[in-house]
Amino acid sequence: MSxxxxxxxxxxxxxxxxxxxxxxVYAKAARVRWRRRAAVSAxxxxxxxxxxxxVPQLGVEVKPxxxxxxxxxxxxxxxxxxxxxxxxxxxGTVEExxxxxxxxxxxxxxxxxxxxxxxxxxYAVHRGGGVGYLAFGVRDQGYLAAKTGGxxxxxxxxxxxxxxxxSRADCVREELPDGRVLTIWRPAQDSxxxxxxxxxxxxxxxxxxxxxxxxxxxxxxFTGKGSLGxxxxxxPLTRDQLRTLMLSPELxxxx
Amino acid sequence: xxxxxxxxLHAYVESRRTALFRSAYLLCGDRHxxxxxxxxxxxxxxxxxxxxxxxxxxxxxxxxxxxNTFIASRRRFWRRxxxxxxxxxxxxxxxxxxxxxxxxxxxxxxxxxxxxxxVLRYWEDLSVxxxxxxxxxxxxxxxxxxxxxxxxxxxxxxxxxx
Numbered sequence: 392m393s394x395x396x397x398x399x400x401x402x403x404x405x406x407x408x409x410x411x412x413x414x415x416v417y418a419k420a421a422r423v424r425w426r427r428r429a430a431v432s433a434x435x436x437x438x439x440x441x442x443x444x445x446v447p448q449l450g451v452e453v454k455p456x457x458x459x460x461x462x463x464x465x466x467x468x469x470x471x472x473x474x475x476x477x478x479x480x481x482x483g484t485v486e487e488x489x490x491x492x493x494x495x496x497x498x499x500x501x502x503x504x505x506x507x508x509x510x511x512x513x514y515a516v517h518r519g520g521g522v523g524y525l526a527f528g529v530r531d532q533g534y535l536a537a538k539t540g541g542x543x544x545x546x547x548x549x550x551x552x553x554x555x556x557x558s559r560a561d562c563v564r565e566e567l568p569d570g571r572v573l574t575i576w577r578p579a580q581d582s583x584x585x586x587x588x589x590x591x592x593x594x595x596x597x598x599x600x601x602x603x604x605x606x607x608x609x610x611x612x613f614t615g616k617g618s619l620g621x622x623x624x625x626x627p628l629t630r631d632q633l634r635t636l637m638l639s640p641e642l643x644x645x646x
Numbered sequence: 647x648x649x650x651x652x653x654x655l656h657a658y659v660e661s662r663r664t665a666l667f668r669s670a671y672l673l674c675g676d677r678h679x680x681x682x683x684x685x686x687x688x689x690x691x692x693x694x695x696x697x698x699x700x701x702x703x704x705x706x707x708x709x710x711x712x713x714n715t716f717i718a719s720r721r722r723f724w725r726r727x728x729x730x731x732x733x734x735x736x737x738x739x740x741x742x743x744x745x746x747x748x749x750x751x752x753x754x755x756x757x758x759x760x761x762x763x764x765v766l767r768y769w770e771d772l773s774v775x776x777x778x779x780x781x782x783x784x785x786x787x788x789x790x791x792x793x794x795x796x797x798x799x800x801x802x803x804x805x806x807x808x
Contacts, residue, residue, distance in 0.1 A: 395768040398799060399672055401746040402753070403769070406671035411681055411688075413660045419685060420692040520656035621652045 418484040418517045421619045425488060428617065474510050474525070477639055482627055483518030490526070493617035494587060507531060508605065510642050515619055516627040522620035523590075523627040526608040527642055535604060548574040548596055559594075565634075572598045573637060575630055587615035590622040593630055597637050605642055609633045658704050659688050666712055672765045673716045673758075675750060683719075687712045709770060710780050713762045717781075720758035745803075752802040756795055763788055764795035 468487065475485040490513050506512065508529035516523045549562035562576035575595045590611030597605040612622035628636060636642070663684060670680035670687075691708050753761055759781065766777045767788075774792075778785045 395764075395796065395799065396771070398745065398749045398803075399765065399769045402675075402749050403668040403672055405746055406668050406677060406680065409664050409667035409681060409684060411663055411667065411685055413656065413663065416659055416663070416685060416688040417656075417692060420689045423689060423693060520652060520659075 413520070414484050414517055417520055417522075417620065418486060421515060421517060421522060422486065424619060425493070428493070470510055470512060471514060473641065474514055477636055477641055478628070479632060482632075483516045483523075485525075486515050486517070488513050488515045488524070488619070490524075493619070507603075507644055508642055509644070516623070517620070518623055518627070520621065521612060521623040522618070523612045523623035524608065524610045525627055526610070528606050529642075529644055530604045530606060532602040535602070549576065563630075567638075570600050573634065574598075575633060575637075587613040587617065589613045591626060593626050593628070593633055595633055595637050599643070605637060607633065607637055655692065655704065658708075659692065662705070662708065663688060666708060669709075669765060669769060670712060670716070672753070672769055673713070673761055674719075675753065683712060683716055686715055706780075709766075713766065713780065717758045717762060748802040749799065752795075752798040755798050759783070760791045760794050763791035767792055 471485045471487040475482075478485065506528070508527060511528045513524060513526040516525060547564055549559060549564045558579040559576035560579070562574065565573045565575075567573060573595065574597075575593060578592055578594050590613060592608055592610035595605075595607040595609070597607075599605065609626040609628045611624070611626050612618070612620070614622065626633075666684045666687060667680055670683040671677065674680055674683060687708055690711050691704060694707065753764070756764065762781060763777060766772045766780065767774070772780070774785050774788050778788045781788070
């Protein structure tokens with residue numbers, strides 16, 4: 392009955408092309424998967440999206456950190472939109488997530504954190520069926536002192552003592568004209584059997600003149616429990632793109 | 647690196663989304679609803695992941711999900727059937743545009759399940775057996791729905807000399 396098929400074809404032709412993209416499908420699937428895991432209500436998701444903060448550790452494990460100063464909570468998705476506006480157009484679809492929820496199965500109250508920077512938090516970047524992550528956090532002097540045993544950050548983050556276990560490959564330290572120092576390196580990739588297993592990443596520290604620091608992670612993703620999808624082939628941002636983003640005033644307090 | 651299965655699934659979504667959209671449009675007659683229908687379907691396909699196995703299993707699952715999601719949507723009491731287009735007051739001469747209108751008018755007279763049968767049999771080119779299995783109905787029911795659909799098409803396709 393090819394004539395019937397032809398008739399139906401006349402109607403189907405009216406539909407035109409679909410506006411639905413493959414990335415949009417995967418982003419929606421990731422959101423559904425995340426909601427199922429978190430098992431929180433829509434209002435609790437807004438709390439998580441507004442408050443989650445994670446410290447980019449030098450080692451493998453990621454731990455949630457409590458900041459000292461409250462920042463205003465943003466509507467769910469607002470931070471992701473503001474971040475996406477700062478990124479190259481082809482980076483992929485950006486959504487705000489919480490490592491505490493994904494990795495530690497924290498609930499909304501546990502994941503709720505205060506943050507210092509306007510875009511502090513963790514973001515999933517969906518691209519080509521894979522999921523990478525960007526994470527940002529502004530760290531104040533009190534936090535940095537606690538993490539360094541009162542010593543504060545080293546003058547040159549590219550210099551590591553033999554006792555320090557993590558490696559910083561391809562470490563580039565850049566002194567900016569205004570006195571700030573930006574350091575970007577490639578941490579050693581995960582080995583061993585633990586979960587999660589993080590993919591390749593770039594890490595960045597921007598020390599600010601007042602003793603605070605902006606830290607960033609640019610990760611191909613992770614596998615294991617809580618994963619939203621396969622790793623990206625490369626981190627969401629290139630080194631140059633990460634540098635440009637970290638120097639954006641939109642990531643700093645007061646913007 | 648994505649596994650081969652993940653890459654195959656991604657390629658499936660990329661290659662089939664337009665075809666599924668056209669089928670969805672035939673079912674519901676509205677672009678926006680068709681977009682929602684396809685997104686719901688493909689999200690379920692992606693979430694199903696490696697459970698589907700081979701690509702032909704994915705295709706069968708996607709088709710079944712698309713149609714059953716459409717039928718379920720029509721069962722909700724608050725959904726109203728949208729008209730496919732204005733019903734012609736008089737018989738038109740057969741031009742492409744008018745033909746489309748008449749086909750839409752014919753589809754609008756069918757129930758959701760009858761429409762689904764027509765789309766699966768003649769647009770997706772499934773057999774009676776495969777259509778019955780997909781919709782969970784008897785083959786005789788498929789045949790009667792098919793006959794009703796064809797009759798509706800014939801009733802609308804009235805030609806008059808110019």
